Amino acid sequence: xxxxxxxxxxxxxLAVFVCTTFFAMYASQKQSIEALALNTSFRALGKEEADKxxxxxxxxYGDAVQALPNxxxxxxxxxxxxxxxxxxxxxxxxxxxxxxxIGSAAYNNAAALVRTKQNELLRALKKAGVAYTLExxxxxxxxxxxxxxxxxxFALAEGEITALGGTAVLSETYAVPKxxxxxxxxxxxxxxxxxxxxxxVDVQETGIFxxxxxxxxxxxxxxxxxxxxxDYTHSVFQKALDDATVAKSLADISSALASTNAVxxxxxxxxxxxxxxxxxxxxxxxxxxxxxVYPLESEHGTHVAGxxxxxxxxxxxxRDSQGNETQLxxxxxxxAPKAQLALMKVFSDVDAGAKQSHILAAVEDCxxxxxxxxxxxLGMSSGxxxxxxxxxxxxxxDKVRGEGISLICAASNDYNSTYGSEANGNLPLTSxxxxxxxxxxxxxxxxxxxxxxSGVKTPYIEFEGSPIYYIE
Numbered sequence: 058x059x060x061x062x063x064x065x066x067x068x069x070x071l072a073v074f075v076c077t078t079f080f081a082m083y084a085s086q087k088q089s090i091e092a093l094a095l096n097t098s099f100r101a102l103g104k105e106e107a108d109k110x111x112x113x114x115x116x117x118y119g120d121a122v123q124a125l126p127n128x129x130x131x132x133x134x135x136x137x138x139x140x141x142x143x144x145x146x147x148x149x150x151x152x153x154x155x156x157x158x159i160g161s162a163a164y165n166n167a168a169a170l171v172r173t174k175q176n177e178l179l180r181a182l183k184k185a186g187v188a189y190t191l192e193x194x195x196x197x198x199x200x201x202x203x204x205x206x207x208x209x210x211f212a213l214a215e216g217e218i219t220a221l222g223g224t225a226v227l228s229e230t231y232a233v234p235k236x237x238x239x240x241x242x243x244x245x246x247x248x249x250x251x252x253x254x255x256x257x258v259d260v261q262e263t264g265i266f267x268x269x270x271x272x273x274x275x276x277x278x279x280x281x282x283x284x285x286x287x288d289y290t291h292s293v294f295q296k297a298l299d300d301a302t303v304a305k306s307l308a309d310i311s312s313a314l315a316s317t318n319a320v321x322x323x324x325x326x327x328x329x330x331x332x333x334x335x336x337x338x339x340x341x342x343x344x345x346x347x348x349x350v351y352p353l354e355s356e357h358g359t360h361v362a363g364x365x366x367x368x369x370x371x372x373x374x375x376r377d378s379q380g381n382e383t384q385l386x387x388x389x390x391x392x393a394p395k396a397q398l399a400l401m402k403v404f405s406d407v408d409a410g411a412k413q414s415h416i417l418a419a420v421e422d423c424x425x426x427x428x429x430x431x432x433x434x435l436g437m438s439s440g441x442x443x444x445x446x447x448x449x450x451x452x453x454x455d456k457v458r459g460e461g462i463s464l465i466c467a468a469s470n471d472y473n474s475t476y477g478s479e480a481n482g483n484l485p486l487t488s489x490x491x492x493x494x495x496x497x498x499x500x501x502x503x504x505x506x507x508x509x510x511s512g513v514k515t516p517y518i519e520f521e522g523s524p525i526y527y528i529e
Contacts, residue, residue, distance in 0.1 A: 265391065280399070281428040303335050310426070314331070368389070
């Protein structure tokens with residue numbers, strides 16, 4: 058990716074988070090479109106807090122095995138990501154990007170070596186008596202597999218992984234992000250009277266940052282959105298782009314598809330299944346292993362994608378409970394209306410939350426497809442259960458950055474890691490005073506961690522040339 062495109066992608070995503078993470082566009086034509094006038098925010102509910110862990114030696118494998126967190130021990134099954142000691146495809150290609158090298162001898166040889174090592178591990182696990190379900194294979198920025206096992210088999214499985222020079226990473230689960238609405242009057246600008254003036258924040262009626270005067274409109278870029286699900290039939294995603302300027306065509310998707318994790322989990326998948334239009338050239342459900350990304354419950358993914366690159370050609374319409382329509386005097390225009398979208402659903406329709414193993418599969422496909430930016434408006438405030446998990450995932454995302462992809466993550470707005478500890482008054486222990494407020498994955502070195510602000514027109518009073526802000 059060129060320096061200009063990378064700068065463009067970074068600026069676009071920064072504008073999305075800083076100015077619009079708190080705001081919603083209308084989420085679905087099957088729901089009330091009155092959400093256009095509402096103020097919404099990402100609310101990461103966080104994972105179940107894991108108790109502080111201590112290292113424990115396994116009788117069979119010594120200090121190489123670390124104990125499971127107490128919360129994980131309560132589960133009947135867990136998902137382990139086995140990171141193997143063999144170069145990833147990204148490592149093997151050196152300075153060349155993965156998306157540009159798909160199908161080359163170097164790419165195929167590297168992928169074959171990883172698969173050989175994967176099969177070696179799977180045979181070892183079977184021989185050791187570990188019953189597993191293979192969930193994902195990784196080779197792009199991570200060499201390994203994700204397996205679902207009985208919690209009671211954890212030490213045995215981790216021992217086999219370690220014996221092959223690998224690292225066992227515990228796959229955590231991210232809670233479904235939610236939108237929180239407040240009064241529509243929040244968006245109403247204060248009238249100039251009695252010495253009160255309006256704060257000229259450049260937002261549209263929807264609360265989305267007004268980028269019409271920006272030289273960057275997303276042309277020639279593609280943004281991957283990893284989220285809860287997407288109403289891809291929504292009007293904001295129907296406006297056709299100029300085929301001559303798009304980042305990814307149907308032919309590009311067809312060429313890259315065979316290398317994706319999407320095909321590994323759904324072997325019958327075709328380019329026609331994942332390509333919707335030239336606005337959305339790729340969509341896949343990594344949690345339920347199909348091309349249906351439509352949300353069953355949460356509209357969060359739809360509004361995030363719309364904020365980034367939505368563009369309604371007509372003024373918005375609101376519907377009441379009886380289906381009566383009212384034409385509004387404004388339309389939805391995302392921050393980068395000419396950008397393409399790769400919609401990646403990572404929250405299951407069946408199971409609660411999003412597994413880290415599924416998120417990593419989607420991230421790998423972002424590299425395979427050669428997207429310009431990844432948006433992850435999700436996270437957990439209380440961080441990782443084990444330091445080894447954090448360290449390895451940090452290395453994985455470093456490789457994403459090495460591919461020239463901007464990784465933009467929500468900093469979280471879930472209070473802090475001690476919230477919910479009622480016995481301590483929601484305060485940290487004196488023995489462990491950490492009260493972290495920034496959550497993973499935004500804490501990775503490779504991520505641009507961005508907090509949201511309320512991008513409304515805030516009233517203030519001027520006193521001796523200085524503004525004094527207030528809330529009515």
